[in-house]
Amino acid sequence: MVDLIWNGKEQLEESIDYIQNNLTSFERVELNSKLKYDLIVNGKNKDWINKLFWGDNLQVALNLLPKFKGQIDLLYLDPPFFSGTNYEIQIYEGDKEFETLAYHDKWQGGLDVYLNTIYQQFYLFKKLLSPQGLIFVHVDWHANHYIRAILDDLFGINNFVNSIVWYYYNKYSAGKYNLPRAHDTIFVYSMSDEYAFNELRIPRKKPIKQLKRVMVNGTLKNAKDENGKLIYRIVNDKKMDDVWRIPCMQPASKQWTGYPTQKHHRLLERIIKIGTHKGDLVADFYCGSGTTLYAAEKLKRRWIGVDNSKYAIYLTRKRLLNYLHKKNVNNLYPFEIITDITEKRQEILQSGFFQKELIIKRKK
Ligand SMILES: C[S@@+](CC[C@H](N)C(=O)[O-])C[C@H]1O[C@@H](n2cnc3c(N)ncnc32)[C@H](O)[C@@H]1O
Known part of the structure; x- marks a missing residue:
């Protein structure tokens, strides 16, 4: 039997207890939107409201646990990859223009801290997954070997389902002393032997x-x-086999939001179609520009999205509202934004941030 050990792993329960004891409460954000549509989009089905959480995913998971333990049918997780990069964006607001950080992927304390963070998060997210559920974890060469070992540890080797290769043939790679890196890996694990799996052709x-x-x-x-x-x-x-030839999002695409590391919606549409049926609950705890939620909305699944970057929440909200209103979609479920209102968030909300007309682009 192989044991996976790193500094801090044994403090898992202690760290989670600490967060649990200092848990902040989350509440719905009421925005007096200047846009012609409101935040709470009307949906036909009043039994469920899709949820976009602005906050730390550990906090959100702990807040969800009492009501949602074992309730999520499919989890898609696209965490920071341990890339050592700060993802910066360029913001245009009227005639103002400035650079800012969308999110960071630099880890003080190195790999131990990264693995500990991921381990704690995945450990909690697993508790939310239904006994028939599937988890899809999206990673790249920086840490995929460690993440697979973590998933074996958490889900059990026997619950490994697939290692999908996303071959993005259109990404420019400047590597001079290695082959151009042109794929990410998506690990799929199940909670048990009985899980939904729809064959795609x-x-x-x-x-x-x-x-x-x-x-x-x-x-x-x-x-x-x-x-x-x-x-x-x-x-x-x-x-369909486990090698997926789908392009990388390009700024010329109509679906491009400007958020760095935005994944292609076709990738998410495939994942959701494989693992769920109409009305099932899909969750993404690192939702970024909201690709999973957009795909879930299109495929009439219920969804929960989480991100702690205000730009991610800004873009996700805008993307979903645009989809629902411009296309005149008859959406099944309404959606709401929920956050723990810290002093900083209060300030951001009061500044009217979500009502601003921002253009967000990759840093020049
Ligand atoms: C790789 S990006 C996700 C991109 C997304 N799949 C898309 O298509 O746009 C990772 C996201 O995780 C978010 N994130 C990282 N740590 C987080 C945490 N502890 N809680 C909530 N969000 C987090 C970052 O803000 C970032 O938006």
Whole structure:
């Protein structure tokens, strides 16, 4: 048996108890929006309100636990990758222009602190996942080897489902002494042997002629007609495998929000289609520009999103409202923004931040 150990791992329960004992309470933000639509978007179904949390995901998870233990059907987690980068953005507000930080991925204390943070977060998020639930964890080469070991530790090796390779063929990579890095990894784990898993099929470039196969006494055999001749069929699609060729978001895309590390909505649409059905609950505890929530909204799933960056919440809200109103979508569920109103957040809210017309771009 291999044990995974790092400095601080054994203090997990103690650290969580400390946060639990100092828990802040979260409440719905009421904005007097100057926009023609309000924050609480009307939905047909009044039994559920989608939730966008502005705050630290550990705090949010602890706040959710009493009501949502075992309730989430699918978790997509796209945490900081241990990249050592501060993700800066350029803001345009009327004739003002300034640079600021969207979020940071530099870890004082190095890998121990990063792994401890991730471990605590995932440990709590797991408690929210339903016994039939699936978790998709998106990482890259910086720390994927450690994260897989952490997931084995938390979910059990036997609950490993897939290691999906997202091949983003269109990303510029300047590496001179290595091969261009062109993929991320998405680890999939289940809570038990019984989980929702919908087969997805993708179109083939050209139709192919394929032998028809049938199951005979539990074994796959070639199908034959009454004269003993093999039966062929023309196939236009194929079962989707674990290598996904989907481009990176580019600033020219209509869906580009300006948020650094925004993932492609097609990636999230696939994930949600694989692991959930209409009305199921999807959660993303590092929602950034809200790609998961946007995809969940499109696919008529319920959702919970969390981020502690005000720019992430600003863009997510704007993206969802634009989708719901400009496209005149008949949305199933309303949505609300919830936060723990610290002094700093109070100031931001009072400054009318969410009502401002900001243009956000990648730093020049
Ligand atoms: C890789 S980005 C997610 C990008 C997102 N998938 C998208 O498509 O835009 C990671 C996000 O995690 C957020 N984050 C990091 N630590 C967090 C924490 N402790 N609580 C809440 N959000 C956090 C960051 O603010 C950042 O927006």
